[in-house]
Structure formats: C-alpha cells, structure tokens
Amino acid sequence: MTFSATTILVLALVAAFIITAGVWAYTTANRLDRLHVRSDQARHALDAALARRAVVGRAVATILAGLYDPALVEQARRLTALADRAERSNWRDRETVENQLAVALSGVDIGLLPPQLVAELADAEARVLIARRFHNDAVRDTLALRTRRPVRWLHLGGTAPLPTYFEIAERVTAAASTGLDVDTVRTSARVVLIDEADRMLLLRGCDPKVPDVPFWFTVGGGVNPGETLREAAIRELYEETGLTADSSHLRGPLWRRVAVFPFNGELIRSEELFFALRTKNFEVDPANLDYVERRSITGNKWCTPTDIAQLDHSGETVYPYHLDQLLAEAIAAADGAIDPEVRSIR
Structure with a gap:
C-alpha cells in the first residue's frame, strides 16, 4: 500500500498537532501543579500570620484584664474569645471571625500597653496584611490558568479543589488595625x-x-x-x-x-x-x-x-x-x- 504526498503531509500535520497539544498539556499541567503548591504555601503562611496575631491578641487581653477596670476586663474577655474562635474556625468561616478580631483590636487603647507589646501587635497586623496579599495573588494566578476552557475541557487541574480568595479588611496605616502612629x-x-x-x-x-x-x-x-x-x-x-x-x-x-x-x-x-x-x-x-x-x-x-x-x-x-x-x-x-x-x- 502506498501513500500519496498529500496523505503523508496530512498525517505529518496531524502528528505535529498531537505532539504540540501533548507538550502544551504536559507543560500546562506542570505549571498548574506548581501554582497549586504556591497557593497552598501562601495559605499556610497566611494561617501562620493569623495565628500569630491571635497569640498577640491574647497577650493584649492579659494586660487589659490586669488593669482591673470593668470595661477593660470585658474588652479583654471579648478579645480572648475572638482569638480562640479565630484559631478554631474552619477556613470557610475564618474571614468573618478574623474581621471581628481586627475590629476588636482596633478598639484597644494602645496607651495602656507596654511599648514592646504595641510594636508586636503592629508587626503582627502588618504580617497579616502582607500574607493576605501574597495569598490572594497566588489564588488569582492559579484561577486565571485553571479556569481557561482548554484546561477545563482536558481536566488538567485534576481533582484539586479551586483555591479561594481570603477577604479581610485592610487598614491604610502601616500599623494596620492597632491605630498606631x-x-x-x-x-x-x-x-x-x-x-x-x-x-x-x-x-x-x-x-x-x-x-x-x-x-x-x-x-x-x-x-x-x-x-x-x-x-x-x-x-x-x-x-x-x-x-x-x-x-x-x-x-x-x-x-x-x-x-x-x-x-x-x-x-x-x-x-x-x-x-x-x-x-x-x-x-x-x-x-x-x-x-x-x-x-x-x-x-x-x-x-x-x-x-x-x-x-x-x-x-x-x-x-x-x-x-x-x-x-x-x-x-x-x-x-x-x-x-x-x-x-x-x-
């Protein structure tokens, strides 16, 4: 059996297309895998920053409770409760609790705190802000590739769940929610x-x-x-x-x-x-x-x-x-x- 030049050309073009598509699919799947790893790492970093803020929040509550003012004791109780809830909440409910904790921290009179604790609180808030931005940047890049039609049609993302943004309020001040100058x-x-x-x-x-x-x-x-x-x-x-x-x-x-x-x-x-x-x-x-x-x-x-x-x-x-x-x-x-x-x- 012989093939005409046209048939050979068509077969060559089909083979080239299949090879090109295969290489694209392979490299895209690898890139998606790296993006998912980056998203996971960013989420862990954000979780660590939020956990540190909760620890500092409890330290603030301890100082306030030791001042024996009924209003401050109540404020300390609420801070402690919110910090505990933030650490125990699942990721789906975490945004709401973390925003409540941020509001509670913003209501603290930092003049009542030792300077080093004020700095710790400001640093913790700044780290949350940075970690949240890195996390959302990673999520954005992953979703931009994962939601493309060819990627969805070929299931190149596998069974990994789609990452989600973490939306919490940001203050424009460098010290974030402490109100610190x-x-x-x-x-x-x-x-x-x-x-x-x-x-x-x-x-x-x-x-x-x-x-x-x-x-x-x-x-x-x-x-x-x-x-x-x-x-x-x-x-x-x-x-x-x-x-x-x-x-x-x-x-x-x-x-x-x-x-x-x-x-x-x-x-x-x-x-x-x-x-x-x-x-x-x-x-x-x-x-x-x-x-x-x-x-x-x-x-x-x-x-x-x-x-x-x-x-x-x-x-x-x-x-x-x-x-x-x-x-x-x-x-x-x-x-x-x-x-x-x-x-x-x-």
Missing part, C-alpha cells in the same frame, strides 16, 4: 554576606534606649533618597564592615521582610529587601558609622547555622527569624548566575 517608614537594603566557609556575617547590636537587650542582624540599612536598592546595599556594606564590593555581584533581592519595631525612642516600620553576596573572609573594620550606629552596633561574628541557633537559644534574638534555616538558600543564591525570585520571610 508610626514615627518612621523606610525601605532598607540588607546583605547576607557569606565567606568561603559558608559562614554568614552577623552584627551584634542593641537599641540605645535598651542597651541590656542585645540582638543580631545582617549588614544593611535604610535607602537614601535617590539611591537604588543595590547602591544602598553596597554603601551600607562599606560603612558597616569596610568591605568595598561591586553591585553586579549582588544576587537578589531574594527575601522581603516587613517589620515594625521600636528603636531609639521611635517606632519604625521597615520594608527590608535582602541580597546575597559571596566574599572572602575578612576582618570587619567599619568605615563610616553614624552616631546612632556607633552606640548600637557592639560586635560581629561569622556564623554557621549551628552558631545562629545557639545565639537564638541563648536569648539573643537573630533577625530575620529562622536565619539558620535560610542560610542554605542564601548560599545557593550567592553562587547562582541569575537573581532568584523574591519571597516573603519573617
């Missing part, structure tokens, strides 16, 4: 500096107003007007360590962190972007510390993950949190040829 809002460029032994450089410091509570942190600081993130990172690196580096060698930003904290008598909201940089080990010799930095930076250390964990366990907090677990990611970024995708951390 933030003294300074800034963007910071930070550098995860890694030596040839895969150790990270950390600086030891303290709040000049609270010199007996030390903590550890990465190199970096606020971005000046007119500076890019990379320019600020290189400048801060030189000022705080004496190291001169090329901005093209920075990898990132790989992490984004939003923190609200008291420092030197002010309440600061800082959006921190982290770069990774590989370097040879060197002796830290600050080149240009300002007056506040000279009072607040007290030491430095090249740290392994074990060192970082030991510092945390000793009571000297390391920022960002879980930095011992994040170091491997920073090493991979520093040694990579391209900038990684930025993600949110605590």
Whole structure:
C-alpha cells in the first residue's frame, strides 16, 4: 500500500498537532501543579500570620484584664474569645471571625500597653496584611490558568479543589488595625554576606534606649533618597564592615521582610529587601558609622547555622527569624548566575 504526498503531509500535520497539544498539556499541567503548591504555601503562611496575631491578641487581653477596670476586663474577655474562635474556625468561616478580631483590636487603647507589646501587635497586623496579599495573588494566578476552557475541557487541574480568595479588611496605616502612629517608614537594603566557609556575617547590636537587650542582624540599612536598592546595599556594606564590593555581584533581592519595631525612642516600620553576596573572609573594620550606629552596633561574628541557633537559644534574638534555616538558600543564591525570585520571610 502506498501513500500519496498529500496523505503523508496530512498525517505529518496531524502528528505535529498531537505532539504540540501533548507538550502544551504536559507543560500546562506542570505549571498548574506548581501554582497549586504556591497557593497552598501562601495559605499556610497566611494561617501562620493569623495565628500569630491571635497569640498577640491574647497577650493584649492579659494586660487589659490586669488593669482591673470593668470595661477593660470585658474588652479583654471579648478579645480572648475572638482569638480562640479565630484559631478554631474552619477556613470557610475564618474571614468573618478574623474581621471581628481586627475590629476588636482596633478598639484597644494602645496607651495602656507596654511599648514592646504595641510594636508586636503592629508587626503582627502588618504580617497579616502582607500574607493576605501574597495569598490572594497566588489564588488569582492559579484561577486565571485553571479556569481557561482548554484546561477545563482536558481536566488538567485534576481533582484539586479551586483555591479561594481570603477577604479581610485592610487598614491604610502601616500599623494596620492597632491605630498606631508610626514615627518612621523606610525601605532598607540588607546583605547576607557569606565567606568561603559558608559562614554568614552577623552584627551584634542593641537599641540605645535598651542597651541590656542585645540582638543580631545582617549588614544593611535604610535607602537614601535617590539611591537604588543595590547602591544602598553596597554603601551600607562599606560603612558597616569596610568591605568595598561591586553591585553586579549582588544576587537578589531574594527575601522581603516587613517589620515594625521600636528603636531609639521611635517606632519604625521597615520594608527590608535582602541580597546575597559571596566574599572572602575578612576582618570587619567599619568605615563610616553614624552616631546612632556607633552606640548600637557592639560586635560581629561569622556564623554557621549551628552558631545562629545557639545565639537564638541563648536569648539573643537573630533577625530575620529562622536565619539558620535560610542560610542554605542564601548560599545557593550567592553562587547562582541569575537573581532568584523574591519571597516573603519573617
């Protein structure tokens, strides 16, 4: 049996179409799988942020109840009840309860709370806001692909349930529902500096107003007007360590962190972007510390993950949190040829 040239051409076109459709279906199914994983991770992160706010809410309630004012005791009782309900509610009912908790927290007179608890509450609210936006962005991207007709017709999404948006009220203030007045809002460029032994450089410091509570942190600081993130990172690196580096060698930003904290008598909201940089080990010799930095930076250390964990366990907090677990990611970024995708951390 022989085939004409036309038949062969038609068969070739059909085969090419089937192969193309198969490749498209395979890549689309893989992409959907990654989007579902991203949505699940974003939901877990949002759940963790909401859980932390509930814990801080109970701490606020404890302070209010200890003031022995009947109105405050009732307010504390309601806060505790809402925090408990928020933690026990299923995801379908969570929005309503979390909005009720947010309203209850917004009614708290923060002047009755210790400054550190005020900062904790503001930070918890800011993290909920960021986590909720990351979650809804992930849901949006998943639904945009999952609801396309060819994807639905071919059931490329499998049996995974469609993700849903999480809608809770957002305040426009940086401190969210606390009603807190933030003294300074800034963007910071930070550098995860890694030596040839895969150790990270950390600086030891303290709040000049609270010199007996030390903590550890990465190199970096606020971005000046007119500076890019990379320019600020290189400048801060030189000022705080004496190291001169090329901005093209920075990898990132790989992490984004939003923190609200008291420092030197002010309440600061800082959006921190982290770069990774590989370097040879060197002796830290600050080149240009300002007056506040000279009072607040007290030491430095090249740290392994074990060192970082030991510092945390000793009571000297390391920022960002879980930095011992994040170091491997920073090493991979520093040694990579391209900038990684930025993600949110605590």
